[in-house]
Amino acid sequence: MTEPYSEQVNIATEADIVTARQIGRNMARQLGFGTIMQSRIATTISELARNIYLYADSGTIFIEQVERDSRVGLRITAADTGPGIADIRKAMEDGYSTSGGLGAGLPGVKRMMDDFFLESVPGKGTRVIVVKWRNEAGGGDPG
Amino acid sequence: MTDYDLEEQYARLLRDYREGKGEAQLYGAQQLGKQLLARNVSPEELADLHGRALERLGPVPEFVRESFQILTEIMIEYGNAYRSIHSWRSRHQQLESEIAVASAMQQALLPQRLPSCPGVDVGLVSVPAKQMSGDYYDFVCHDSHRFSLAIADITGKGIPAAMCMSMLKYAIDGLGEMELGPADILRHLNNVVERNLDPSMFVTMVYGRYDAAVHRFCYATAGHEPGFLYRRAEDRFYDLEGRGAALGIAPGSTYEEREVALEPGDCLILLTDGVTERKVGRAYFQREELVSYLQGEVGAPAQEMANRLYRRLLLLSQFELPDDYTMIILRRT
Ligand SMILES: Nc1ncnc2c1ncn2[C@@H]1O[C@H](COP(=O)(O)OP(=O)(O)O)[C@@H](O)[C@H]1O
């Protein structure tokens, strides 16, 4: 295993979303996550980065390795200084996403990850922090 | 069963199918599908399982192996939908139980007993199309021989209609103490409804008072589907006419009172449009057809007549009840 490290990607275009996904997937693989979890982590980064791109114009995705109680995980922080989310409870409701799809968006991210933190101040910006812990098998079931 | 066993079982199924290509293996696959669901295996995990099982059967071309990456990425979105089912289900259950409580509360607003006055026999059938009803009825006994009744239909169905119904109930209860005539009651109710109800909603109602000492029914109508008056001497049904705007349409509406006298064997039949509005095959049921059904049951006691009509009409529309159904029958004995 490599030394704990972190990466930051500025999100302003769709190409940046792809870059962030790629970096996240690679870090997940290096940390020993299984293929499905690598894809779930990439999807999570994708959703968070896309929200920045769609609703806040620009912001950053910060990906880092974390350790707690001898467990290893990947933490993703999405931060922007955009308009913020007016009704957080609504945004976290299934079926609220503008895509209208089942389970997509923030509620879907929350279910795929182990820890979920969302902070948003209207007019100031939004910060979403999620952590996926690696279990012994290297994969891990969601929910 | 461990993940390894599952992979083993899946690989065996694939191998058997490659060798036999039989329906038995396909049946086995269906059964395995149930197990996978029961174990909460997500769509992306299944795609991955398929890929790993393939590897066990022999060398897999590089491109086929890589193609599973695409499949997995796509399946994650299906997986998100799959995982959200649990939250939808619990939300659904919560709503259901709230509605069950609301439905019981609504039932408590309806009169639990029919009026009993000498010489007049009362029957009632009221069935909501869904859990909450948009039909309303009420009976108030004034003394040993006089009672009032109301039958109303609230536009729309379900929860909004039920909320409106409770407002009507409280308004009528409040007016009951003032001993007003039917036209005045409707005039007051119209003002309450007009002030408090969403402009897109309205209520149709017949309000009447029966005096069993003289067997006269005095009533007023607010845009409601006309009832029927059955004259036994002629063996004929007449429309129970009445004019007046539905409640909640305009402020200051006034209503006219009418009176009919019942002879022995005569009946009054009041109903909501859930009784008449039904599809029979592809055609709509006609009011004249309802008369022929009424004709068939008219000799029976009021409650029996109401029950039989309900069953016959339900059969006619193949047990579908698209709208709330209420019928009140008064029969002079
Ligand atoms: N970074 C953000 N800044 C402002 N609003 C956001 C942000 N992220 C999400 N939202 C709001 O929350 C809603 C829900 O987001 P999400 O669950 O990702 O679904 P979707 O993006 O498909 O609408 C969005 O429609 C948007 O209004």
Ligand SMILES: [Mg+2]
């Ligand atoms: Mg989104």
